[in-house]
Amino acid sequence: MDFGLLESLNLLGALGFFIFGMKIMSEGIQKAAGNKLRQILSSMTRNRFLGVFTGFLITLLIQSSSATTVMVVSFANAGLLSLVESIGVIMGANIGTTVTAWLIAFFGFKIKISSFALPIIAIGFPMMFAKKSTLKSVAEVLIGFALLFLGLDALKNSVPDLNQNPEVLSFLATFTDYGILSTILFVLVGTIITIIIQSSSAAMALTLTLLYTDVITFEVAAAMVLGENIGTTITANLAAIVANVHAKRAARAHLIFNVVGVIWMILLFSFFIDLVKWLWVPFQNGLTAAIPDIGSSQEELQLSLFHTVFNIINTLLMVGFVPLIARVVTKMVPSKGDMDEEFHLEYIGTGMMLTTEAAILEAKKEVAKFGKLTKKMIRFIPKLLVETDKKEFKHLLARIKKYEEITDRIESEVSNYLAKVSEGELNSSASERIRSMLSIINDLERIGDVCYQMSKAIERKSDKKVWFTPEQRQNLKEMFDKVDQASDLMVKNLEQDYDLVQLAKANELEKEINKLRNKIRKEHLVNIETGEYNFASGIIYNDLFSSVERLGDHIINVSEAVAGEV
Structure with a gap:
């Protein structure tokens, strides 16, 4: 079977299916818990370390680091968070977004959750007509969750079969023997993919699917994941172009944090891959003891472990430099001072979709x-x-x-x-x-x-x-x-x-x-x-x-x- 135009459209459609499900689920959670999220942000960010935990917790709840970043920018504008506190929350959001990879790797490939998707939609659909707005939001969460995994299932089925398309792997193999240059190349590939599809979660799902179907190796997938960390920050920076000074600073801080992390990771890439594989042995034993039927293919879970360990270590290394990052981005994006004499909206950011x-x-x-x-x-x-x-x-x-x-x-x-x-x-x-x-x-x-x-x-x-x-x-x-x-x-x-x-x-x-x-x-x-x-x-x-x-x-x-x- 040739992988032609129709097959390419099927792959893009499956990716769109996944992104739509993620969007519906994330928006539903935000609607259901909007006031609570505000209370969490305003009460749990007294210092940068609490901010990291808060960012992790909120991203874990709403399953979208981009939504968390936008929320952080909004509350910084509203005076609820300082720039330093905002950066701490963004660091935590980077860790929180790794949970999405675990959910996809475990439920998407190890458990046929797509088999339960239609029953989940059947439960959620009648709730869409409820009078209570909370019930409607819960319905969106359920339906979005089901659509997300239906999209992931479609994604798996849309990726080319290597038995019939061996040239795909041989094409990629030509770029894997250049050491650090190969790593940088696939980091750029991950960055570009994330910029194109405007979702790090969707890019991660695509990477996991390519790994699951043996289109790419573990090392290539890990490099692409690093690129996705940069790609998601570029999306925020593009959105902040027409936004206010606070949004620009938060977006720049996110970019600096992730780019610096990726740079040191590229330099230690081979060592870090060995570290993750070493950590995987006790982790696998514990996981197999808890879930005996976990299955034989483990690389998707290893990639999720790589993603999590990288973001945790990067946060631990960088959290001490939060005040320095804040000073750097303040100089990068200086305030225009007292602009009462000129017309502008200081707090309303037109470039970002907010809750x-x-x-x-x-x-x-x-x-x-x-x-x-x-x-x-x-x-x-x-x-x-x-x-x-x-x-x-x-x-x-x-x-x-x-x-x-x-x-x-x-x-x-x-x-x-x-x-x-x-x-x-x-x-x-x-x-x-x-x-x-x-x-x-x-x-x-x-x-x-x-x-x-x-x-x-x-x-x-x-x-x-x-x-x-x-x-x-x-x-x-x-x-x-x-x-x-x-x-x-x-x-x-x-x-x-x-x-x-x-x-x-x-x-x-x-x-x-x-x-x-x-x-x-x-x-x-x-x-x-x-x-x-x-x-x-x-x-x-x-x-x-x-x-x-x-x-x-x-x-x-x-x-x-x-x-x-x-």
């Missing part, structure tokens, strides 16, 4: 930053009101105009991001949080509009040479002081856990702002009647104190939305 929980955390951090920007904008207005230097006056006007444009664009970007998050399956808590944030960014954008309108009123005042009395200036100053206090509290509420926000102080400040506005308006009407100041001054003055009160309205709306009162 709902992680996406909401990133949006929350971005909304808090938006709140700080509007508070800064509010403080420009009283400065503009008392500024006498014409050059500085024009500069302030230009800054306020630029900030107003920024608020419009931030509202648009964040609302679009939240709309995309809403397209996924949401529990009631997530849905309520997204509604709150949409309300918050609308009010923050309106604060920008009001500030801009006030700046134009002050500009008219300057152009027309309109002067305020000391009483008018003092009244406006008192109102701005109250609004400043309210905006400080608003930002504080945006930065803390929404469930902990109390509205008593915010409501008190809102009442004081309204009371002061009413007092000023009453005095203003009397002063207009008695001719204390001219009509032009009165109109601009009325616009300003009314606008300040509107700022207070939008500020209290934000705090109420944070507390869930929308």
Whole structure:
């Protein structure tokens, strides 16, 4: 039988089948345990060693090192993890992903789990129609698990039969006699395969299948596994190209960690292969004692042992250098500093697909930053009101105009991001949080509009040479002081856990702002009647104190939305 186009398509289709099953299973686990995973990450990463264990545990649970890496980046953006803690978790994820290889090597080749795939789907399918979102997620896990091993079974059957295609092995054999150069070549092959199929787990499944069917030798398979360790980091770096500075740093750290590990492994490759084969003897004895029917072919399990031992030793060697890696990647990807003058989203990474929980955390951090920007904008207005230097006056006007444009664009970007998050399956808590944030960014954008309108009123005042009395200036100053206090509290509420926000102080400040506005308006009407100041001054003055009160309205709306009162 020739291995032609149809056979190649069958092989690619089987690989796609496996990847789809892995994706469905991983997403189901993340949906079912999203909040728990967040709690684990935030409570178990107090130092780099706990971080390693946490990364291992989470990757073990969700069966995807890429998903763990994305989650780590998201929580680092949200302020739950430092860069050093993030690197520790990524190291642990490298160990956790080796469990996938063990599952494939044991269940995929030693036990015919594909025979149970359809019954597993039969159990999971009715659960897809359950009302509880948790049951739906469990159904996805079961169905994804079944599809994964059906895909693996199809993969085994799609690999060319060497009895009928001996030229495949003879072709590979020509590249196996060049010592370290051969190792480097097959490392590159493993890297390229992983980049092409965008999944280290799928690349590992393909490598195990080629080893199982004797298409490649154990040494070639081990070199390909090393390449897959590099390939999975390149995938993350490609995703981080359009992401934020935190994502880039985490991706670079992952790349440095794995590349350094592969370099020292290539130099000690022959010695390490002998070490794994030596370790395999007692491991095999223990495994055979526990499972007498393990079977005669052991190379797939040996490859899984090689993968695990390499990642454990590499982590033990590198964990002490985590602070150094953090400093290196910080220099590689420097922060742009205070970029409030330029439009950008610092926390929302557009290049990575996130879980709902992680996406909401990133949006929350971005909304808090938006709140700080509007508070800064509010403080420009009283400065503009008392500024006498014409050059500085024009500069302030230009800054306020630029900030107003920024608020419009931030509202648009964040609302679009939240709309995309809403397209996924949401529990009631997530849905309520997204509604709150949409309300918050609308009010923050309106604060920008009001500030801009006030700046134009002050500009008219300057152009027309309109002067305020000391009483008018003092009244406006008192109102701005109250609004400043309210905006400080608003930002504080945006930065803390929404469930902990109390509205008593915010409501008190809102009442004081309204009371002061009413007092000023009453005095203003009397002063207009008695001719204390001219009509032009009165109109601009009325616009300003009314606008300040509107700022207070939008500020209290934000705090109420944070507390869930929308």
